[in-house]
Amino acid sequence: MARMKFLCDSERCIECNGCVTACKNEHEVPWGVNRRRVVTLSDGVPGEKSISVACMHCSDAPCMAxxxxxxxxxxxxxxxxxxxDMCIGCGYCFYACPFGAPQYPQTGTFGMRGKMDKCTFCAGGPEIDHSEExxxxxxxxxxxxxxxxxCAEMCSTKALLGGDGDVVSEIFRERALKRGKGADVWGWGTAYGSAPAQQQDKAKEGKS
Amino acid sequence: MKRILFLLALCASLCVTAADAPPAQAPAAHNNVKLWQDARVGQPQFTTVRGVETGVLIQSNGETWRELRNGPMTLYGGILFCVVLGAIAVFYKLRGAIKLKAPMTGRLIPRFSYFERTVHWSMAGSFVILALSGLNMLFGKHLLLPLFGHSLFSWLAALCKNLHNFVGPLFLCSIVVAFFLFVKDNIWRASDWQWIRTAGGLISGGHVPSWRFNFGEKAWFWFGLVLIGLTISISGFVLDFPNFEQGRNIMQTANIVHVVFALMFICMSLGHIYIGTIGMEGALDAMRTGYVDETWAREHHELWFEEQQHKMSQPGAVPASGAPAAQS
Amino acid sequence: MRFFLMAAFVLALLGCGDRDKVAVYKPGDYQGKSDAAPWNNKTYNGDKAKWEGDVRARGRLQDESRRIGG
Known part of the structure; x- marks a missing residue:
């Protein structure tokens, strides 16, 4: 059974925003809605890293809760x-989501939220597959x-990987082994967990 | 030539040591732990995507908000609501409605003007709409959704949300007007001490003289209308108007404040509604018609009654226009 | 009043029948809403194995080192 995942290799992301553009084009999302965005950490400083982020399709999804x-x-x-059809545009998923994935086309008066829109992992929705609706x-x-x-399929540097978790992690594992560094990947470990013990030890050494 | 080369080498080595000197430039580990730890702090970083907080990679406080809202706020809020309802029911069962002791005289004296009643009922009406639609947002998923199913419930919730968003500002307007209208009669008077000492005679049934509003009404005015009303309105406005580009942090906080105070407000209002309707004979008439019977006034607001009598007996005093002449 | 109390009581009771809606994902455990599985359409005619194979193959295409034989 496939478990779909996104994974962004920060060693490779060159902040070209191709994924952002491809997503907008593929889904023809309304103006102001960004299902995916690229964030650059420590911009302009040595060691800057770029990350393409969208809905992470959490197992224990805060939006759902x-x-x-x-x-x-x-x-x-x-x-x-x-x-x-059910969404009432209350904005609660937007408060709860750590990644800022839920988006609202602000069509109403006073910035009243419309129906929430977010990354679907290109899986459409509950309507009949490939229907116009x-x-x-x-x-x-x-x-x-x-x-x-x-976004993942057209990524020019193959920084953004998507698909079955087994396949994606296999590709990334081989890649990290080959280059011998940069396993600090934008994935679930970074997003949810603390850094692995080994990394924390390194951080302590760096500080002392 | 040799000397120049030596100098160059020296310069190069100096450069290297200079570059190595600041600890920040220490050979970066393969895994940039600091960078990733900072990513969780929620500071805005660079992004080309325009919008509110698009530069924030991870906003961790949403998890706190989720835990609070789905956990204690829903659970204890629900328990509080049920306990207050139950307490009122028990009180009604034991104490019953507070009846007038003496028979009605049939002589009416004005208590609330037409304008005051309009303000009160617009406040009350919007409050009930806000309370019901707000409760639906918090508890509807657990109470009504299993009953209605997803489609019908989402229709109801959408209606509730829109009502809530549009009636909210109306409620604030009405409480601001109500504040100026009623504030002068809600100022502390010495007789309030007696009311507090005897708990208003609610349980004993004893008589406590008071001015136009007794301490219970004053508490509802200051704690309910002023304190909670304002808190709820301000936090509500933060949530109602996302077009001021406020971030998620402030909205999460505003939501928690809003829900906690709203639950307190609703529980207090249950007491107010109870005593204003079935809990006390003649109380509803005051706000419905604007007039109260002299007996009622004497038994519940004696000092105010005497003041009114004194005013009426003044030469040249004109009875309020629109007063129903001698009711049967 | 009695009606109101009864209604409140019934509602409170309904709360006890509430199912946990925080759907923590368990692999292969489909939760709730009606949505066709991605293989239930004209392209795949319900052939789940073929779909999974296709998606997996597609996923491997992302591995450029394999593609260029590096």
């Missing part, structure tokens, strides 16, 4: 999707075409 209408669901593949609401359903998210 706080949604007052319970409009989120996990697919078989662990992709977090939501039903826009599905495309309008959620964008293209590439997963149902046997393809992977456009």
């Amino acid at each position: 706080v949604c007052p209408v319970d409009c989120f669901y996990h697919t078989d593949q662990g992709v977090v999707l939501h039903d826009k 599905e495309f309008k609401k959620y964008g293209r359903n590439r997963l149902a075409e046997g393809k992977l998210p456009i």
Whole structure:
């Protein structure tokens, strides 16, 4: 059983924003909605790192936990999707999400939120696959075409990897072994866990 | 030539040592731990994507908000609500409605003007809408969703959310007007001590003279309307108008404050609604018609009653216009 | 009042029947809402194995070292 994951290799991301553009183009998202963005840490300082971030499709998804209408669901593949017909635009998922994934097209008066929009892992939504409604609401359903998210597939440096967790981690493991460094990857460990013990030891040495 | 080369070598070595000198430039470890630890702090970094807080890679406080909202706020809020409802029911069962002791005289004296009643009921109406729609946001998922199913419940929730967002500002307007309207009668008077000492005679049934508003009403005014009303309005406005580009931190805090104070407000209002309707004979008439019977006034607001009587007996005193002439 | 109390009581009771909605993902455990699996469409005709194979192959395409034979 596939478990879909994104993984961004900070050693490789060159901040070209190709993934951001590809995503906008593929799904024709409304103006002001950014399903994916590239953040550069320590910009302009030696050791700067860029990370492409979108919905991380969490196993214990905060958005899902706080949604007052319970409009989120996990697919078989662990992709977090939501039903826009149910969404009331309250903004709770936006408060809860650590990655700033939920987006709102601000169409209403006083910045009133519309229906939430977020990265779907190119898996569409609850509408019938490849239907016009599905495309309008959620964008293209590439997963149902046997393809992977456009952002990862078109990444020029292959910094952003997406797909079955086993495959992705295998690719990354081989890569990290080959180059012998830079296993500090934008993935679940960074996002959720503390740094591994080995790294923390190094940090202490660096400080003393 | 040799000398020049030597100088160059010296310069180069100096450069190297100079470069090595600051600890920040120490040979970077393969894993830049500091960088990743900082990423969790939530400081904005560089990004080309325009928008509010798009530069923040990880905003960790949302997890705290989630834990608080889904945990203690929902659980203890629900318990508090049920306990207060139960307490009122028990009180009603034991004490019953507070009846008038003497028979009604049929003579009416004005208590609330038309304007005061309008303000009160617009405040009350918007409060009830806000309270019900707000409760639905917090508890609806657990109470109504299993009953209604997803489609119908989301329809209801959307209605509630929009009502909440638009009625909220109306509520603030009405409490501001109500504040100026009622503040002069809610100032501390010496007779309030007696009310506090005897708990208003609520349990004993004893008589406590008071001015236009007794201490219970004053507490509701200062704690409910002023303190909680303002807190809830300010925090509500932070949430209602996301177009001022406020960040998630302030919205999470505002939401917690909003929910906690709203639950307190709703619980207090249950007491107010109870005593204003079934809990006390004749109390609702005061706010419905604007007039109270002399007996009611004497038994509940004696000092105020005497003051009114004194005013009426003054030469040239005109009864308030629109007063229903001698009710049957 | 009695109606109100009864309604509150019924609602409070309903709360006890509440299912946990925080869906912590368990592999292969589909939670809730109606959405067709990605292999249930014209392209795959419900052939789950073929879909999984395709997606896996597609995923391996991201490994440029394998692609260029490095």
